[in-house]
Amino acid sequence: MSEKKKSVITETYTLPSKGKLYGPDFPSEIVIRSMTTFEEKMRLGNQGFWRIMCDLLNAVCSFPEGFSAENLTLFDFYFLMYKMRTVSYGPEYKVKISCPKCGKSMTSKVNLDNLETLEIPDDFIEPFKIGPLPRSKDTLLCKVVRVKDIINNERKAKDILKKYPEYKGDPLYILNKISEIVSVNDEEMSPYDIEKYVEEMAAMDSAYFEQAYSHKMNNIGLTTSCEDVCESCGEELVFELPFNSEFFRPTFEF
Numbered sequence: 001m002s003e004k005k006k007s008v009i010t011e012t013y014t015l016p017s018k019g020k021l022y023g024p025d026f027p028s029e030i031v032i033r034s035m036t037t038f039e040e041k042m043r044l045g046n047q048g049f050w051r052i053m054c055d056l057l058n059a060v061c062s063f064p065e066g067f068s069a070e071n072l073t074l075f076d077f078y079f080l081m082y083k084m085r086t087v088s089y090g091p092e093y094k095v096k097i098s099c100p101k102c103g104k105s106m107t108s109k110v111n112l113d114n115l116e117t118l119e120i121p122d123d124f125i126e127p128f129k130i131g132p133l134p135r136s137k138d139t140l141l142c143k144v145v146r147v148k149d150i151i152n153n154e155r156k157a158k159d160i161l162k163k164y165p166e167y168k169g170d171p172l173y174i175l176n177k178i179s180e181i182v183s184v185n186d187e188e189m190s191p192y193d194i195e196k197y198v199e200e201m202a203a204m205d206s207a208y209f210e211q212a213y214s215h216k217m218n219n220i221g222l223t224t225s226c227e228d229v230c231e232s233c234g235e236e237l238v239f240e241l242p243f244n245s246e247f248f249r250p251t252f253e254f
Helices: 003-007 037-043 049-060 074-089 147-163 171-180 191-199 203-218
Strands: 010-014 029-033 092-098 105-111 128-130 140-142 181-184 225-229 236-240
Touching: 010 074, 029 074, 037 049, 049 074, 049 147, 074 147, 092 236, 105 225, 128 203, 147 171, 171 181, 171 191, 171 203, 181 191
Parallel strands: none
Antiparallel strands: 010 029, 092 105, 128 140, 140 181, 225 236
8 A cells, every 4th residue: 555545534424414405315424535735735726715615525525426515505514624624634723712701812722523513303304494474474485505505696796796886785695595595485486586575575574584594504513612711710711613724724833
């Protein structure tokens, strides 16, 4: 066996979705191999975060033939991204955090292997319903957003802002909501109809829908809430895991 082959590490992980959202023959487990210098070169490209991460996952994950990381749900995407990092560089992840009590900063060393994974419930089906909404009493039929939806929405948002410099607000706010809705009250709707519906939603309905959808999605996937103790005052700290340069370029102590 060559030294190159000896240096490659592979691990097998069960997807948070258990593969249920990609068709009946999709595997529940994915094998991930460690990144090489070639993949590190890919990571330094200028294609944008989503495109680069999809290319990396396509290179190191054992997806079925013809499947692309663009088709992943966001919770599976982030799960595999974190596991790719762990397989490639190890589970220790250094992050800077500040203590709200004494104001001192410290480096917390998070073990990524200790992050809990919440799997999709056995009775989860797609599309799923949210509602009735508090104002209109409408019931929305919704789908799980895929990475390709985010990529398309970001492209559309740039086109809108370029074409309409006077556009008020962030077009992504509307576009992302549109990507989550299939129909209203079980009525067949065109993309234009869904767009108009979202734009005209009562503010209370919009807030309720956003929170209900996030609640359903946040209960699936990798949990990124972490704990540590302040080195200066002993305060117990709870923080959301940030994404920094250490994620794909960890520093070593010599």
